Amino acid sequence: MAREPAHPRPGVTRRLFLGSSGAVAAGAGLAGGAPAQAQQDPAVAPEALSKVTFKLNGKKRTLAVEPRTTLVEALRDTLGMTGTKIGCNHGQCGACTVLMDGRRVNSCLILALTTEGAEIVTVEGLADPDGKLHPMQAAFAEKDAFQCGYCTPGQILSAIGCIDEGHAGSAAEIREYMSGNLCRCGAYPNIVAAIEAVRDGQEG
Amino acid sequence: MDNFAFFRPTSVAEAIDLASGDQGRDFLAGGTTIVDLMKLAVQRPGGLVDITGIEELEGYEIGSDRLRFGPLARMAVVADDAGLREACPALTESLWKAASPQLRNVARLGGNILQRTRCPYFRDTAYTGCNKRVPGSGCAALEGGVTSLHAILGGSEHCVAMYPGDWAQALIAFDAEVRTRGPGGSRTIPFAELHVLPGDSPEIETILEKGEIITSIEVPVIPAMRASHYLKARDRESYAFASASAAVGLEMDGGTVKDARIALGGVASVPWRAAAAEEVLRGKTFSEALAREAGRAAFADATPLEHSAYKIPLGADVVAGALMTAHARAQAAAKGEK
Numbered sequence: 001m002a003r004e005p006a007h008p009r010p011g012v013t014r015r016l017f018l019g020s021s022g023a024v025a026a027g028a029g030l031a032g033g034a035p036a037q038a039q040q041d042p043a044v045a046p047e048a049l050s051k052v053t054f055k056l057n058g059k060k061r062t063l064a065v066e067p068r069t070t071l072v073e074a075l076r077d078t079l080g081m082t083g084t085k086i087g088c089n090h091g092q093c094g095a096c097t098v099l100m101d102g103r104r105v106n107s108c109l110i111l112a113l114t115t116e117g118a119e120i121v122t123v124e125g126l127a128d129p130d131g132k133l134h135p136m137q138a139a140f141a142e143k144d145a146f147q148c149g150y151c152t153p154g155q156i157l158s159a160i161g162c163i164d165e166g167h168a169g170s171a172a173e174i175r176e177y178m179s180g181n182l183c184r185c186g187a188y189p190n191i192v193a194a195i196e197a198v199r200d201g202q203e204g
Numbered sequence: 205m206d207n208f209a210f211f212r213p214t215s216v217a218e219a220i221d222l223a224s225g226d227q228g229r230d231f232l233a234g235g236t237t238i239v240d241l242m243k244l245a246v247q248r249p250g251g252l253v254d255i256t257g258i259e260e261l262e263g264y265e266i267g268s269d270r271l272r273f274g275p276l277a278r279m280a281v282v283a284d285d286a287g288l289r290e291a292c293p294a295l296t297e298s299l300w301k302a303a304s305p306q307l308r309n310v311a312r313l314g315g316n317i318l319q320r321t322r323c324p325y326f327r328d329t330a331y332t333g334c335n336k337r338v339p340g341s342g343c344a345a346l347e348g349g350v351t352s353l354h355a356i357l358g359g360s361e362h363c364v365a366m367y368p369g370d371w372a373q374a375l376i377a378f379d380a381e382v383r384t385r386g387p388g389g390s391r392t393i394p395f396a397e398l399h400v401l402p403g404d405s406p407e408i409e410t411i412l413e414k415g416e417i418i419t420s421i422e423v424p425v426i427p428a429m430r431a432s433h434y435l436k437a438r439d440r441e442s443y444a445f446a447s448a449s450a451a452v453g454l455e456m457d458g459g460t461v462k463d464a465r466i467a468l469g470g471v472a473s474v475p476w477r478a479a480a481a482e483e484v485l486r487g488k489t490f491s492e493a494l495a496r497e498a499g500r501a502a503f504a505d506a507t508p509l510e511h512s513a514y515k516i517p518l519g520a521d522v523v524a525g526a527l528m529t530a531h532a533r534a535q536a537a538a539k540g541e542k
Contacts, residue, residue, distance in 0.1 A: 044210040046251075067210040067252070070239070090240050091307055103280070103309040109239045110310065111232075113210055114254060158306065165280070165305070179442035180304025 057125025094181035104161030224415025275314025363406030386416030446470030
């Protein structure tokens with residue numbers, strides 16, 4: 001889906017090959033929060049892998065990425081965290097929504113290298129360690145706010161952001177401020193109901 | 205996406221130095237336009253110069269005489285500012301009616317005003333004819349394409365791509381200025397001179413030079429800003445580019461229009477000030493009929509394309525509707541002062 005053969009995304013296999021051939025070591029001294037160089041040498045050369053460190057669902061993670069690697073690719077391909085989905089891959093559908101430093105963002109349009117030091121929350125980080133669902137997850141289940149489920153991780157993260165940002169005051173405001181998340185199954189009325197329920201503290 | 209070199213300058217001087225050579229480097233702020241266009245292979249920079257670590261480019265101030273916006277201020281943050289909403293509703297509304305919450309959380313104001321056209325033939329490299337993407341290659345839109353999303357004001361025989369932004373319309377209506385620094389030094393550019401008409405070189409979109417960076421966007425405060433409005437008509441109620449939009453502001457002296465500001469979105473090649481429509485209003489007694497006359501005047505010089513004639517009556521209605529709201533706001537403010 002939305003992976004143009006003419007412009008392949010960086011492949012997992014190739015990344016592992018580069019990693020084992022020493023490219024990680026070559027890039028490691030150049031980036032990852034190092035002070036920017038005043039000279040014309042790039043902080044990260046085009047083909048180099050370099051380290052980026054961010055907090056993912058509360059845990060510090062360091063990984064090696066190319067400059068072109070997007071956050072959603074880093075999450076899914078490098079870290080194997082496939083809860084975050086790729087829909088359009090162009091910032092139009094919201095399936096890739098995660099929280100970054102408390103703000104909901106399209107992880108398909110964020111370059112992984114620009115997440116140094118950030119706090120990222122994905123759908124995997126919402127439930128308690130003992131498995132108790134986040135109130136928004138519970139509300140989505142209770143209100144039947146999904147059908148196929150593909151857009152649901154993004155919807156849930158966006159819904160949490162919608163309330164946190166103070167834009168869940170009315171059904172109309174929720175619809176406006178959830179417009180960045182498309183649902184082809186058309187679960188919109190129940191998504192609005194789930195958000196209203198969490199806003200009102202009902203936890204589904 | 206092609207790979208590229210990545211730079212993280214921490215000062216404006218360093219950023220200018222990195223981006224001003226001929227290595228094909230572009231600035232990266234929020235990235236919501238350029239990363240998208242790089243995935244489409246429409247833009248293929250040799251390097252990205254990430255300016256988000258330059259602290260002096262952040263922040264904004266809502267002063268009583270002047271509004272100042274750092275180019276790294278986030279759309280969502282500025283859109284939610286209560287002080288700005290009171291000072292100039294059109295500047296607030298044109299931000300929150302743009303894009304989606306996720307994009308507004310990431311996109312920065314400097315990048316927002318420089319966002320590139322949504323012309324489908326520009327965005328799809330399968331079409332070989334695009335003078336903006338490949339100078340001299342033709343124009344797939346004008347050569348038998350679907351032109352419903354294209355400019356009816358400011359286009360040329362070489363390019364009818366539409367400027368898609370919203371906030372720029374409020375900026376141009378209120379005589380904003382853009383301050384820049386580049387290899388040639390600093391300068392202040394009237395907002396109306398920042399973007400250039402496509403003419404016979406549609407690949408050139410602004411007067412900014414290679415390596416020139418926006419250091420602030422400033423707007424002098426005038427009375428018409430308080431009674432202002434941004435009205436945006438689109439194919440769906442939210443999260444869509446404008447079919448036609450208008451940023452307007454009114455300063456009233458009793459029932460008489462003292463000052464009127466009108467700019468048009470979704471219809472022109474560049475941010476578009478509708479001076480003729482403003483003239484229709486100035487010095488006259490405001491009425492719905494006068495607002496409608498101004499709306500028609502805004503499109504007197506429009507050149508409809510095969511599929512975009514609808515924009516003329518729609519745009520005229522949008523201008524008139526925006527003026528009615530602005531007038532109501534002016535009346536409410538006048539009542540509040542009594």
